[in-house]
Amino acid sequence: MAKPFIPVALTANDLLEGDAVWWTGEIWSPSLSAALIARDEAEAAGLSARAADPAEGARVVGAYLVELDDGGRPRLRREAIRADREPTFAYGAAAPLRDAA
Amino acid sequence: MYRYDEFDAAFVEARAAEFRGQVARRLSGALTEEEFRPLRLMNGLYLQLHAYMLRVAIPYGVLNGGQMRALAEISERYDRGYGHFTTRQNIQFNWPKLRDAPDIIDDLAKVGMHAIQTSGNCIRNTTTDPFAGVAPDEIEDPRPTCELIRQWSSLHPEFTFLGRKFKIAVTGAEADRAAIRVHDIGVQLVRNAAGEPGYRLFVGGGLGRTPMIGKVIRDFLPKADLLPYLEACLRIYNLFGRRDNKYKARIKILVHEVGIEEYARLVEEEFAAMDGTAAPDAAEVARIEAYFAPPAYRERPATSxxxxxxxxxxxxxxxxxxxxxxxxxxxxxxxxxxxxxxxxxxxxxxxxxxxxxxxxxxxxxxxxxxxxxxxxxxxxxxxxxxxxxxxxxxxxAQGLDAANRGLVTDIIACPGLDYCALATARSIPVAQMIAERFTDQALQEKIGPLSIKISGCINACGHHHVGHIGILGLDKAGVESYQITIGGDATETAALGDRTGPGFSYEEVTGAIGALVETYLERREAGETFLQCYRRLGMDAFKERLYAAA
Known part of the structure; x- marks a missing residue:
């Protein structure tokens, strides 16, 4: 039996800003929730073609497909952290420093 | 400390201008990413998980107040108001924009700093003892040697495109506070029987996926021969090191595969055939040494x-x-x-x-x-x-008073999965959880010297192999899993840690460290450190408690 297709979205990093961005079908958006989700092989092939388009190389870097779960979140922790656009802890001036007891 | 002369300043400014042109050509489309990537990497600019990352060189870790202020300014103007000091004695900014990178490089150049050779397959920042120049047990200040190596290795035409990155560390004391035995080349200042200063050289050490302790290639090398000898070492590596597999391209693999005796024979043969032009000019050596003359200390009583x-x-x-x-x-x-x-x-x-x-x-x-x-x-x-x-x-007043140097909460951790594109697991949050467990200052001091080192992937940027307790974060079928090693040591008694057994989940790892520390506290003898206790008792004593609940 064929394995069920896992939905995917196309991501990359913005060339100028470096930020993680997602292909919406029209533009590259910083929000995963705006991403165009491929729900079958044909749609995924369309996203792969977009990733390979040399014209995109002038706007983004390193485009690749990310697998999503049923809720539209990345299946891998790495991609989930990346999609959240932040480390999983408070950093810089927001770090909750305190003295040893 | 060393101050850039006119040559250094002109060199750094020229590279800044060159980089500005490279960025402009990338943004105009004249360069593809494939063409641009090696150029940006040679200037310390990576693309990480969330953003670009700029690694700034701090030669052998030394900087002045003006340079530290400039780093603060850069972090606020171009980043998110903070920086990350690294195990290579450098600093990284985690959120710069490509469009700002040329301006950052210009701002660095104004205070004699740059990001050259902080990435790529070249000779990286030479590291040393942080107490260089002031340590009472020092034979000589190692920083003039570091500076000599910096000048020699900067844009060295023969060694700019090595098979892999190359790291050198120097110590001026018998006590190794620079981890020289886990570097591609480790340099130790020594004196021979006649009292003459020179170097003992180690080669083929390193961490990463194939950790190895360096081997002595020369027990005594006259000081004047250092650069020619390093050149011979690099040349043999460049000629015979593997380039077919990046995971087998470090010098440690070459030394391991041909054996230290054969590698040394090849180096000595090359060294003997050299014509002497690689040796530094004595006047230049004296000029460098003058920069590291002791500063103007006031005469003070020995106690206060x-x-x-x-x-x-x-x-x-x-x-x-x-x-x-x-x-x-x-x-x-x-x-x-x-x-x-x-x-x-x-x-x-x-x-x-x-x-x-x-x-x-x-x-x-x-x-x-x-x-x-x-x-x-x-x-x-x-x-x-x-x-x-x-x-x-x-x-x-700025929360910089933690009294924990060398204690259980003084943890080395790589950026891990929260920042790094290569990481397979989080490391900083693990360090934070462990530190939370040992918040009690009295408990920390009761435990005594204990180095915990955490890496978020097999590349070992957190030096986990040489932590008294090492933690390696891996991905096991989509779940973070942490392997623990014990008995590692980065000093003159260098050793690689021994793996305890199966890994622990993110939620379990803090408890596992707690079990190891409790075992040590229960079974140590008077005055015995964690490392000494492990070396006496062996793995089973610790493993028994660690996996007792499993």
Whole structure:
């Protein structure tokens, strides 16, 4: 039996800003929730073609497909952290420093 | 400390202008990413998980207050108001924009700094003992040697495109505080039977996916021969090192595969055939050494009544003095470690305000000098004993007073999955959870010297192989899993840690570290450190408790 297709979205990093961005079908958006989700092989092939388009190389870097779960979140922790656009802890001036007891 | 001369300044400015042109050509479409990537990497600009990352070189970790202020300014103007000090004694900014990168490089050049050779398959920043120049046990100050290597290796035409990156560390003392035995080449200043200064050289050490302890290739090398000999070592590596597999391309693999005897034979043969042009000019060596002449210390009594009184009156200061104040070769002075490992912080991180505070303290009380340590802390190398309480009070105002240097909460951690594109597991949050468990200062001091080192992937940027307790974060079928090693050692008694057994989940790893520490506390003999206890008892004693609940 064929394995069920896992939905995917196309991501990359913005060339100028470096930020993680997602292909919406029209533009590259910083929000995963705006991403165009491929729900079958044909749609995924369309996203792969977009990733390979040399014209995109002038706007983004390193485009690749990310697998999503049923809720539209990345299946891998790495991609989930990346999609959240932040480390999983408070950093810089927001770090909750305190003295040893 | 060394100050860039006109040649250095012109070189850095030329590279900044060149990089600006490269970025412009990338943005115009004249360069593809494939063409641009090696160029940006040669200038320290990576593309990480969330953003670009710029790694700035701090030669052998030494910088002055003005340079630290410039780093603070850059972090605020172009980044998110903080920086991350690394195990290579450098600093990384985690959120710069490509469009700002040329301006950042220009701003760095204004204070004699740059990002050249902080990435790529070249000779990286030479690291050293953070107490270089002030350690009482030092044979000689290792920094002139580091500077000589920096000048020799900067854009060296033969060694700019090596098979892999190449790391050199130098120590001036028998006590190894620079981890020289786990570097591609380790350099130790020694004296021979006649009392002449020279070097003992180690080769083929390294961490990563194939960790190895370096082997002695020369027990004594006259000082004047250092650069020719290094050149011979690099040349043999460049000629015979593998290029077919990046995971087998480090010099340690070559030395391991051909054997130290054969590698040494090839190097000696090459060295003997050299014509002497690689040797540095004696006048240039003298010029470099002059920059590292001892600063203008004031004559002071060997002890300080004020220092002793404040230790009695302020328990917090006394704890800091016990852990973070170190002997100095000049009477009346000490070196002090500013810990970048506060409870709740990310190891090695400092905000712009903290950087400014460190700059101010260095300018006012440490003869305008700071040193980044490979343990991701900062050393103030020249503080008068009389001034230590004032220094501590100022540091305390910015949360920089953690009294934990060398203790269980002084954890080395790589950026891990929260920042790094290569990582397979989180490391900073693991460090934070462990630090939270050992918040009690009295407990930390009861445990005594214990280095925990955490890497978020097999590349081992957190040096986990040589932690007394090492933690390696891996991905097991989409779930973070942490392998633990014990018995690692980065010093003159260097050893690679032994793996305990199956890994632990993210939720379990703190408890596992707790079990190891409890075992040590229960079974140690009087005065015995964690490492000594492990070497006496062996793995089974620790493993039994570690996996008891499984």
């Amino acid at each position: 009544a004020l220092f002793e009184r404040m230790k009695r009156e302020d328990a917090g200061f006394a704890a800091w003095a016990r852990r973070n104040v170190h002997p100095h070769r000049v009477p009346g002075y000490a070196a002090a470690t500013i810990s970048l490992k506060p409870i709740g912080g990310a190891p090695g991180d400092a905000t712009a305000e903290q950087m400014r505070m460190m700059a101010e303290v260095a300018e006012r009380w440490s003869l305008d000098e700071l040193c980044v340590t490979h343990e991701q802390n900062i050393v103030l190398p020249h503080v008068a004993l009389d001034d230590l309480y004032a220094v501590w009070t100022r540091l305390r």
